[in-house]
Amino acid sequence: MSKTNESLVEKGLLITAISSIILIALIILFIFWEGIPAMQSYGFFNFVFGMDWSPSDNQYGVFPMIIGSLAITGLSLLMAVPLGISCAIFLAEIAPNSMRQILRPTIQTLAGIPSVVYGFFGLIILVPFMRVQFGGTGFSMLTASIVLTVMILPIIVSVSEDAIRSVPYEYKEASLALGSTHWQTIKNVLFPAAIPGIITSVILGMGRAIGETLAIIMVAGNVVQIPGSIFDPVRALTSNIAIEMGYATGIHYNALFATGIVLMAMIIILLVIANYLHYKKKVTIGGGYL
Amino acid sequence: MNWKYITGIIILIIIIIAYIMVTSQNNYVRVEVAGSTSVQPVASQLADAYMKKHPDVKINVQGGGSGLGIRSVSQGIIDIGTSSKGLNANESTGLKQYLIGKDGVLVVINNNSQLDGLNKTQIKDIYSGKITNWKDVGGPDATINVITREDGSGTRSVFQKIVMGKDKIKGDAVVLTSTESIAQSVKGDPNAIGYMSLTGFKGDIKALKVDGVYPSEETIFNGTYPIQNPFLFLTKGEPQGVVKDFIDFCLSPEGQEIVKEEKVVPAS
Numbered sequence: 230m231s232k233t234n235e236s237l238v239e240k241g242l243l244i245t246a247i248s249s250i251i252l253i254a255l256i257i258l259f260i261f262w263e264g265i266p267a268m269q270s271y272g273f274f275n276f277v278f279g280m281d282w283s284p285s286d287n288q289y290g291v292f293p294m295i296i297g298s299l300a301i302t303g304l305s306l307l308m309a310v311p312l313g314i315s316c317a318i319f320l321a322e323i324a325p326n327s328m329r330q331i332l333r334p335t336i337q338t339l340a341g342i343p344s345v346v347y348g349f350f351g352l353i354i355l356v357p358f359m360r361v362q363f364g365g366t367g368f369s370m371l372t373a374s375i376v377l378t379v380m381i382l383p384i385i386v387s388v389s390e391d392a393i394r395s396v397p398y399e400y401k402e403a404s405l406a407l408g409s410t411h412w413q414t415i416k417n418v419l420f421p422a423a424i425p426g427i428i429t430s431v432i433l434g435m436g437r438a439i440g441e442t443l444a445i446i447m448v449a450g451n452v453v454q455i456p457g458s459i460f461d462p463v464r465a466l467t468s469n470i471a472i473e474m475g476y477a478t479g480i481h482y483n484a485l486f487a488t489g490i491v492l493m494a495m496i497i498i499l500l501v502i503a504n505y506l507h508y509k510k511k512v513t514i515g516g517g518y519l
Numbered sequence: 520m521n522w523k524y525i526t527g528i529i530i531l532i533i534i535i536i537a538y539i540m541v542t543s544q545n546n547y548v549r550v551e552v553a554g555s556t557s558v559q560p561v562a563s564q565l566a567d568a569y570m571k572k573h574p575d576v577k578i579n580v581q582g583g584g585s586g587l588g589i590r591s592v593s594q595g596i597i598d599i600g601t602s603s604k605g606l607n608a609n610e611s612t613g614l615k616q617y618l619i620g621k622d623g624v625l626v627v628i629n630n631n632s633q634l635d636g637l638n639k640t641q642i643k644d645i646y647s648g649k650i651t652n653w654k655d656v657g658g659p660d661a662t663i664n665v666i667t668r669e670d671g672s673g674t675r676s677v678f679q680k681i682v683m684g685k686d687k688i689k690g691d692a693v694v695l696t697s698t699e700s701i702a703q704s705v706k707g708d709p710n711a712i713g714y715m716s717l718t719g720f721k722g723d724i725k726a727l728k729v730d731g732v733y734p735s736e737e738t739i740f741n742g743t744y745p746i747q748n749p750f751l752f753l754t755k756g757e758p759q760g761v762v763k764d765f766i767d768f769c770l771s772p773e774g775q776e777i778v779k780e781e782k783v784v785p786a787s
Contacts, residue, residue, distance in 0.1 A: 283670075285670060352700060356704065356707065360707075366666075451694035451695070452691050452692070452693060452694060472669045472694070472696050473671055476671025477671070
């Protein structure tokens with residue numbers, strides 16, 4: 230009886246594992262099924278490198294939005310990574326226990342706030358602030374990136390902190406015993422040893438940033454153009470799908486799915502690059518497999 | 520190999536339960552309503568009121584856009600299509616139209632602005648990009664921040680048709696996706712201009728006179744305010760049975776009262 234039970238559990242777990250793969254495969258299949266017709270009829274290169282998106286005139290070029298997505302994500306990572314890693318080092322190494330007990334839950338709460346709340350906060354507080362400070366409409370790439378920075382910060386902080394904390398204690402002891410100061414230990418021993426984990430945190434943050442939709446729609450201005458400066462409004466690929474899906478029919482509908490294909494391809498490329506870095510760093514550390 | 524039978528039985532049970540759940544809803548008379556998202560709230564209210572009086576009827580109100588409403592009702596997929604725009608000759612073939620209310624598109628600016636009216640040509644020039652400074656239309660020397668709705672929105676298509684005509688809304692106008700976000704940004708920006716439907720107007724921003732007429736229930740009702748659109752119910756041919764009864768209910772004084780509560784201008 231216990232043997233059948235055992236195999237029942239095993240098969241059950243196998244089924245759940247397989248079902249998640251099947252689900253992903255079905256989703257990908259469906260997106261391609263719906264998106265390929267648009268790429269075929271409009272032309273793959275016209276679609277990916279086209280500069281005009283104007284469904285009412287049958288213009289479906291997503292290039293400005295690819296740039297938009299990349300620019301927003303890049304800018305927010307530029308702000309979030311140094312901030313997040315510094316915060317993680319502080320939490321893991323410097324902060325006294327009492328402070329850590331307050332800071333950690335606060336940062337984790339940030340991760341739990343729904344994105345529409347961030348978007349609304351951005352629309353009501355940040356957009357008017359940017360308009361007063363920098364002119365223009367206030368809806369801009371920079372505004373969107375700041376909102377995103379706040380959203381991905383908790384991920385980067387908590388994952389990086391875990392990575393720094395899981396560096397074996399002997400490393401730190403050895404470094405201190407050799408006479409290095411605390412800061413030298415952090416800089417030369419703990420941080421390099423934790424790099425793979427920190428890269429993971431950046432990958433996760435990037436994933437969230439590039440996939441974020443709602444908050445971006447509310448603050449980025451959604452203008453289909455290649456931004457000339459960080460104060461210009463932009464439209465991200467995700468926003469494009471969300472904004473127009475409700476109305477789209479025919480080729481427009483397929484074009485939105487094709488936008489999804491482009492987005493997925495972009496994320497896969499970025500993930501491959503990030504994983505490659507992760508893998509490379511792991512080798513150079515030698516024994517430091519974390 | 521007992522687990523095979525067990526999983527088999529479990530799956531069978533799930534299928535049977537699902538089947539029963541799907542088929543057990545057939546005791547109602549169902550009416551399917553779909554179309555314009557701006558008509559949807561008022562149509563839902565009307566449907567709720569009607570279902571309260573007739574518990575054996577189930578009216579399902581969906582959005583999807585005016586275009587979808589017109590198409591689906593012509594194809595006979597749904598019983599009543601809704602539209603927030605007038606139909607052209609091509610679209611209206613074979614359809615019977617019922618006007619259940621009227622809505623207006625308001626051109627809105629910040630409360631602090633001195634301006635209180637524009638004419639249609641000025642609005643068109645602002646949105647097409649010919650006029651970019653408030654001083655050209657009698658305001659202060661400041662750049663106009665143009666805000667528009669997304670392609671496909673009902674409010675945008677009314678605005679496009681009545682104000683813009685064949686001209687296009689300029690490409691670098693900020694695109695926002697809801698009435699509320701337009702209201703919020705116009706409220707915060709002294710140089711912004713936007714447009715929104717009367718149903719969403721709450722009074723903390725300024726609605727402009729268009730061609731000298733201030734938008735209100737009255738001016739929309741009597742047709743003097745130029746940017747307005749009908750709320751239509753469409754049926755394929757003459758409506759019958761419950762569908763006819765529901766439409767009659769919507770047009771009755773009781774139904775029109777509900778229309779009014781939703782801040783839509785009643786048809787009669």
